[in-house]
Amino acid sequence: MFAIRHKNLILSIIVILMVASVFVIGYFGLKQGIDFTGGAYLEISYRSEEVRPSAIEAEKSLSSLNLGSIIVQPVGDSSLAIRTRPLTEVEHSELLIALNILPLNEDIKEEQYSSIGPSIGAELKQKAGLGILLVILAVIIYVAIVFRKGSKVVPGWLYGVITIITLLHDILIPTAVFAVLGYYMNVEIDALFVTALLAIMGYSINDTIIVFDRTRENLQKASEKEQKENFAEIVGKSLNETIGRSIFTSLTTLIVLASLLIIGSGSTFWFALTLTIGIVAGAYSSILVASPLLVVLQSSYKGSK
Amino acid sequence: MKIRIIALLILLVGAGLAYFAYLPTFPFHLGLDLSGGTHLVYKADISGIQSGEVKNSIEALRDIIERRVNLFGVSEPRVQSISAGDEERLIVDLPGVTDVSQAVALIGQTPVLEFKTEAPLDSEERASAMTAEEEILRLIQEGGEPSAELLKEADGFYQNTSLTGRFLQRASVQFDQSGVGLVQEPQVLLAFDKEGAEMFAQITSENVGKTVAIYLDGAPISTPVVIQPITDGNAVISGTFTPQGARELVGRLNAGALPVPIELLSTQSIGATLGHTAVEEGLRAGLIGLALVAIFMLVWYRLPGLVSVLALAVYVSIMLTLFKLLPVTLTASGIAGFILTIGMAVDANVLIFERMKEELRKGKRLEDSVREGFKRAWPSIRDGNFTSIMTAIILFYTSTSLIQGFALTFGIGVLVSMLSAILVTRVFLLALPLVENRGWRYLFNS
Numbered sequence: 001m002f003a004i005r006h007k008n009l010i011l012s013i014i015v016i017l018m019v020a021s022v023f024v025i026g027y028f029g030l031k032q033g034i035d036f037t038g039g040a041y042l043e044i045s046y047r048s049e050e051v052r053p054s055a056i057e058a059e060k061s062l063s064s065l066n067l068g069s070i071i072v073q074p075v076g077d078s079s080l081a082i083r084t085r086p087l088t089e090v091e092h093s094e095l096l097i098a099l100n101i102l103p104l105n106e107d108i109k110e111e112q113y114s115s116i117g118p119s120i121g122a123e124l125k126q127k128a129g130l131g132i133l134l135v136i137l138a139v140i141i142y143v144a145i146v147f148r149k150g151s152k153v154v155p156g157w158l159y160g161v162i163t164i165i166t167l168l169h170d171i172l173i174p175t176a177v178f179a180v181l182g183y184y185m186n187v188e189i190d191a192l193f194v195t196a197l198l199a200i201m202g203y204s205i206n207d208t209i210i211v212f213d214r215t216r217e218n219l220q221k222a223s224e225k226e227q228k229e230n231f232a233e234i235v236g237k238s239l240n241e242t243i244g245r246s247i248f249t250s251l252t253t254l255i256v257l258a259s260l261l262i263i264g265s266g267s268t269f270w271f272a273l274t275l276t277i278g279i280v281a282g283a284y285s286s287i288l289v290a291s292p293l294l295v296v297l298q299s300s301y302k303g304s305k
Numbered sequence: 306m307k308i309r310i311i312a313l314l315i316l317l318v319g320a321g322l323a324y325f326a327y328l329p330t331f332p333f334h335l336g337l338d339l340s341g342g343t344h345l346v347y348k349a350d351i352s353g354i355q356s357g358e359v360k361n362s363i364e365a366l367r368d369i370i371e372r373r374v375n376l377f378g379v380s381e382p383r384v385q386s387i388s389a390g391d392e393e394r395l396i397v398d399l400p401g402v403t404d405v406s407q408a409v410a411l412i413g414q415t416p417v418l419e420f421k422t423e424a425p426l427d428s429e430e431r432a433s434a435m436t437a438e439e440e441i442l443r444l445i446q447e448g449g450e451p452s453a454e455l456l457k458e459a460d461g462f463y464q465n466t467s468l469t470g471r472f473l474q475r476a477s478v479q480f481d482q483s484g485v486g487l488v489q490e491p492q493v494l495l496a497f498d499k500e501g502a503e504m505f506a507q508i509t510s511e512n513v514g515k516t517v518a519i520y521l522d523g524a525p526i527s528t529p530v531v532i533q534p535i536t537d538g539n540a541v542i543s544g545t546f547t548p549q550g551a552r553e554l555v556g557r558l559n560a561g562a563l564p565v566p567i568e569l570l571s572t573q574s575i576g577a578t579l580g581h582t583a584v585e586e587g588l589r590a591g592l593i594g595l596a597l598v599a600i601f602m603l604v605w606y607r608l609p610g611l612v613s614v615l616a617l618a619v620y621v622s623i624m625l626t627l628f629k630l631l632p633v634t635l636t637a638s639g640i641a642g643f644i645l646t647i648g649m650a651v652d653a654n655v656l657i658f659e660r661m662k663e664e665l666r667k668g669k670r671l672e673d674s675v676r677e678g679f680k681r682a683w684p685s686i687r688d689g690n691f692t693s694i695m696t697a698i699i700l701f702y703t704s705t706s707l708i709q710g711f712a713l714t715f716g717i718g719v720l721v722s723m724l725s726a727i728l729v730t731r732v733f734l735l736a737l738p739l740v741e742n743r744g745w746r747y748l749f750n751s
Contacts, residue, residue: 043579088571089409096406104404113405114573120346123389124705131703138695192638195700195708199642199715202696203649206689210656211683245659247654248605255601256594256648260641263590268583268641275645305325 001236014289018169023177031182033190034083036125038118040092042082044099047107049078054274058082061098067091073186079111087115128194139167146209151219153231154298159212162293163205166285170204171197173272174279178214192267196274199231203253204282207246208290213296214238230296239291246286312736314452318621333628335400336636336710339584341577342400343408347384348567349393368563370395373412395567396706405574414649418473418558419507419520419638421463422512434462438518453742463518463525466508471656472501474538476558478551491551492543495558504540510534557710587640594644595621598651606658608748612733613726618724620650624718632716639710646718653726656682665749671739675750679707679731686723691717 003010034041048051053061055072062070077162087095092115096102101110143160150156174197180215181187213240222229257279260272324330337344367386374382374397378411383398392738402408475496480489498507508517519527519542527542546554564585599617602610624643628635669677697716701709739745 055689093406111579116571120571127703134699198696200692210685232636248655252651253648259590260595263586
């Protein structure tokens with residue numbers, strides 16, 4: 001099994017990837033959307049591309065409103081997105097009047113408006129943190145139950161620790177990608193991003209557990225038959241037996257995500273992208289991280305005994 | 306034979322559900338982000354309320370806001386009170402309303418109705434206050450807003466009485482029948498409760514020949530002269546209304562004042578076109594995803610693949626029916642969650658079919674392989690879906706309403722797909738005449 005034969009090389013690459021991800025996230029930071037920071041977001045559509053003012057023109061027409069820093073960006077063919085601090089309803093109407101949306105007319109329309117107070121944003125952050133924590137906790141409890149029975153060769157907790165490391169990898173990668181996207185393309189993370197991370201955690205762990213289930217089964221068979229098979233060989237065999245199904249299960253999910261990615265616009269696109277990256281990471285990590293790591297850690301565990 | 310009848314039954318029920326899901330008579334419940342509309346979150350300021358009274362006050366607040374919202378004529382408005390930490394919140398969903406300013410104004414305004422009598426003033430003060438008063442009335446009649454200074458100047462002319470809108474039993478619109486002209490003037494008829502009627506009787510009897518001012522939200526709207534004491538508890542405001550204005554005022558007065566002050570925390574509004582696009586995108590993405598998954602399963606697993614596609618179709622029909630019946634309010638993220646489960650629904654089948662192939666390679670008979678495949682794959686399917694369901698539950702309880710849409714469709718989807726992939730596929734496969742020959746083995750891709 002190639003993943004076991006080249007385990008040192010593969011694990012080194014994975015470690016470099018994970019360290020790089022942490023570095024990227026720390027260096028670029030994540031661009032938080034108004035869901036978290038509080039603020040207002042406005043999307044307005046113009047009748048056609050020709051009548052849409054440039055971002056600078058639109059910004060100019062709003063400069064007298066005293067709304068603090070305003071960011072105007074073109075969206076799609078004939079829309080503009082405007083971001084400001086949270087607005088009161090009076091300020092919102094003033095903004096609409098300044099942009100000639102009020103009085104209501106056919107040429108310019110407000111397609112979408114949200115204003116989220118800073119307290120709601122802080123609360124969402126708290127809830128997101130709580131959600132992530134609870135899911136991690138649930139996964140740990142779950143892994144502890146599933147792998148409570150270890151064997152002489154591998155204690156149950158070792159499977160658990162590796163599963164959690166794999167999980168960490170699976171959410172570090174998409175988070176790092178969004179740190180880069182945020183830095184270079186102003187892509188913001190929102191409540192949906194956190195949702196996607198949680199869904200990745202719940203889903204990606206499956207593949208790892210399927211491989212480990214088989215590993216445990218094969219180890220047991222080997223010890224019953226008192227075969228003198230090498231530990232690494234058994235792990236490699238187990239991986240070989242399950243690699244097909246773990247790739248295919250991810251593949252079917254990736255197929256539908258691809259259709260969401262191609263067709264979905266706006267927030268759905270970024271949501272699907274987060275999920276796609278996370279599930280790809282989850283698919284290769286169950287092959288390239290979990291089993292090689294099991295072989296490495298098992299030998300040092302045996303060595304320490 | 307029995308299993309074939311069950312298989313046929315499942316197919317029929319599946320087709321029935323699919324037809325039901327297709328029927329437009331029972332529509333899907335679309336969330337605000339898909340139907341277009343406004344979502345408002347208010348914080349209720351309960352600092353001035355005793356802790357035992359909070360629940361009642363919030364309920365009263367909810368009722369009043371619900372009444373105000375109903376004035377909007379929205380099809381399915383929803384007013385919900387929730388506790389967030391130590392804060393009390395009110396969530397107002399207005400489908401179809403995208404004029405946020407108007408909605409906020411309608412919900413937030415607290416009409417204050419006051420009755421005032423002339424203050425004892427010397428003639429000079431009286432004259433200046435009177436001029437200001439007349440100016441205000443003229444402004445209001447022309448649809449303008451009196452300035453703050455003007456209001457202050459006029460204020461000295463009248464003094465407060467204890468009669469306010471609190472003692473109002475009912476307000477209604479009537480049209481002045483005494484008018485000779487073609488246009489009948491709209492009037493607002495106020496009926497006081499017993500206490501209010503006594504107060505009004507006292508005020509009118511003490512002020513015969515003088516004016517009594519009716520203030521709305523701090524500005525006088527009418528200053529009739531009292532001709533004789535009124536003891537039946539009915540007062541009429543006239544002279545300054547358009548029919549529309551009179552109706553609005555009556556609506557507001559009947560809706561009553563808010564028992565608890567509220568503060569707008571967040572606003573979200575989405576235009577109908579944007580929501581419509583999201584629905585179409587979701588539908589297209591779902592269909593394409595479904596087709597691609599079906600092709601993959603057919604090509605890779607052949608006959609079992611076909612069976613899993615049938616099971617997938619049954620799954621989709623069950624889900625769509627559940628969405629209508631429960632009902633599940635569909636949001637953009639909810640649709641994405643459902644589409645995601647289409648890909649995950651066949652995961653269980655992949656695990657089962659791979660195991661079946663394994664058993665076939667070991668030289669087992671077809672039927673035994675099928676049974677063994679289901680039996681052996683079950684623990685990993687159960688384990689694998691467990692964390693996803695847990696995630697959905699945690700998400701549902703730690704997120705906002707839009708994300709809850711995802712948690713709900715995702716959670717139900719994983720659960721239902723697990724059952725459909727195992728039970729439905731199993732019945733279908735075992736209903737087949739599994740004969741031991743090359744042809745059948747080929748169909749099982751072995």
